[in-house]
Amino acid sequence: MWKTFYIKPNEIGILYHRSDFKKILTAGTYTYFGRHWRVEKFDLNNPEAKIENLELLLRNNTAELQEYLLIVRTNFNETALVRMGQKWVNILPNQLRAFWRGFIEVESHIFNLEENLELPTQFVQQLRGFNFSGLTKIFVNESQIALLYVQNNFVRPLEPGEYAFWTAHKGITHYLMSRLDRNPNFPLEEVLIDKHPEFVATYCAIVETTAQQVANIRYQGKVISILPPTSRKLFWQGVDIEIIDISNDAKLSNALASELVSGLPETVSLSCNNLHVCQVPSQHVGLLYTNKEYQTQLEPGIHAWWVYGRSFETEVIDLRLQNMEVSGQDILSKDKVPLRLNLTAGFRIQDPLRAKNGLSDITGFLYKELQFALRAAVGEQALDRILEDKGAIDNSISQYIRPKAAEYGIEIDSVGVKDIILPGEIKNILGKVVEAEKSAQANVIRRREETAATRSMLNTARVMEDNPVALRLKELEVLERISEKIEKIQVNGSLDSILTELIQINRH
Template sequence: MLKTFYIKPNEIGILYNRSDFKKILSPGTYTYFGRHWRVITYDLNQPEAKIENLELLLLTHAAELNEKLLIVRTAFNQVALVRYGQNWISVPPNQLRAFWRGFIEVEFHLFNLEESLELPAQFVEQVRGIALNGLKKFQISEYEMGLLYVQNNFVRPLEPGEYGFWVVNRDVAVRTLSRIIPNPDFPLEDVLIEKHPDFVQTYCETVHLENNQVAIIRYLGKVISILPPTSRKLFWQGVQVEIIDISNEGKLSPNLVAELVTASKDVLSLSHNSLHIREVPAQHVGLLYVNQEYQTQLEPGIHAWWVFRRSFQTEVIDLRLQTIEVSGQDILSKDKVPLRLNLTAGFRIQNALRAKNGLSDISGFLYKELQFALRAAVGEKTLDALLEDKGAIDQSVADYIRAKTADYGIEIDSVGVKDIILPGEIKTILSKVVEAEKAAQANVVRRREETAATRSMLNTAKVMEDNPVALRLKELEVLERIAEKIDRIQVNGSLDSILTELIRINRQ
């Protein structure tokens, strides 16, 4: 019995008799006698040869197989890259793979993972854009620095460029840090400082502070960080470090106040947790307490202290003239008349330290004492006395409050009652009293004027009786008034006869 086999030009075949390997067949036609012959063909467009029992065949037919096949064998600590044509594949450890030679150019490269996990640069360029199993690629930009970690342990820094690392049975990670940010978040800074001094010395600036030191870090002249005592911090090289001893007073110089407090909001936010800041306005004074103890007075301006190792409290006292109002005080006068009074007082603080140390609440103290003084001043006078002399209340209250505040460094400038409010029924009674008084005064004035008018008329009559000329002038005056009320008058006779007739008519 004959069997004929045809191998196409793009194929290759392996001839078996029963299960025994006989030979590799190139493209062509083959005829064999017997029924137990068989041929397995492989498409050369798929260069990897997936041959059954390859390991066993290599033991018995290695020479013939190596002539037609590229054999790739990897140990437990090896990986391989295989290129066929323009394509690449990776071969993990403990693998046996075969690729046909001749139809497509095939080559392979073996890498020892014990020596290095990094793929050489020339291969990184060749496999750019190709996804390979077991290979992780990283791109470090020109403004970045990469930190290579294997199994979470730092290995080395990576400069800008392309990298590939085998990740077979190992965790490989690259953490990128910006080089344009001088204070990035270095991972596990203490570990880097302790375990990798070469990296730190080459790339970084280390700041390590004692318990009485703070540090100001600047980059290109701008403050980028403020470090508290006992800090340890990494920065990229190129920063400027100023270390300040705060073992004494801890107060900032005017230059630092201008740089850290009155500068930009970004810098102020950096110093927010490091400084105690107090602004004392003009015509005010500040009191500084350190660890609950008074230290000194503060002049107008902006003051700042490092808060580390101390507690700071500051009080700002207004030295200008201030007013306090005591309103709606219901008080009985000496004659039991209920009154409501409003009082205002002006005061200024002369000695801020005495006032603050002696009084916990200056305004509350003044308000209470003014209440007491007002009640005492009003309660010892009758309503009439209060209404006649309201200034007496002011003087009494002023004398009382000045005596009370003298020991606390407070000067009372003025005290005055603004309003005395009477009950409605008292207002009505007082209105009637005033109305009666005014009516009586008006009656007296009227009687006085009538008496004066009668006396004047009597004096005039006596003058006319003794002086005919004056009488005649009076008659002419009367004639003039009458003539003002008559449109036309006809005179017959002399002026004497007219006056005589007028007098006679008047008497009738």
């Protein structure tokens, strides 16, 4: 029995008799006698040869197979890259792979992972656009530095550029860090400082503070970080470091306090947990207590202290004239009339330290004492006296409160009763009394005016009796008044006759 096999131009075949390898068949027609011949064909457009039992075939037929195949074998500490025309494949450790020669250009490159995990630069450039398992690519731009770690141990920094590392043999990690961030957070910072001084010296500035020091780190004149005592931190080179000794005086200079308290928002946010701040407005004074002990008075302005190792308390006291209202005080007068009074007082603090040391609550003290004084002044006088002379109440309260306030450094500027509110029935009674008084006064005035009018009329009559011309003028005045009320007057005879007749009518 004859068997014929046809191998196409883009194919290659492996001839077997039973299970034994015989030869490689290139393009063409082949005829063999016997029924146990068989051919395994491969498409050369796919250069990788997926041959069963490749390891077994290579034991006895290495020379013949290598004539047609590129054999790539990797050990436990090796990887490989194979280029097939324009394509690349990677081969991980402990693998055996085969690729057909001749039809498509094939080349391989073996890498010893014990010697170097980094892929050479020329391969990194050729592998752009390809992603392989077991290979990590790292791109570092011009504003960055990458920190390379192998098995979580720092190896070296990576300057801007393209890198690739094999990860099949050992774990590779990296941290991309911006050089533009002037307050960076380095991974495992203490390890870098202690174990890698060459990296620190080349790229970093190290800042350390003792138990009595604070550090301000600036870049281009702006504070970018504040380091508390007993701290250690890395920064990129190019920063300015200011070490401040706080062992004797923890107060900041005026310029630094203004910068950290009311400067740029990002600077203020840095200092919020590091400073105790007291802002004293004009016409105010501040009191400073350190570790619960009074220290000094603070003038108007911004004051700030480093909080480390001490406790600070400050209080701002207003030195301006202040008003206090004592409202809605229900008090019985001496004659048992219930009254509601509102009192106002003006005061200013002359000695802040004496006031704070002597009083826990300044306004509460004044309010209570003004209440006592108001009740005593009203309770000693009858209602009529109170209504007649409110100034007496003011004087009584003033004489009581001034010396008491002066004991604590407080000056009373003025005291006065604003309102006296009477019960409804008392208001009605007082209204009737006032009404009766005003009615009597009106009657007296009316009688006085009537007497004056009668006396005036009598004097007029006497003048007219002695002077006929005045009488005739008065007659004309009366006639004028009458004519104002009459639409039409018909005169017969002379004006004298009219006046004579009118006089006669009046007499009747």
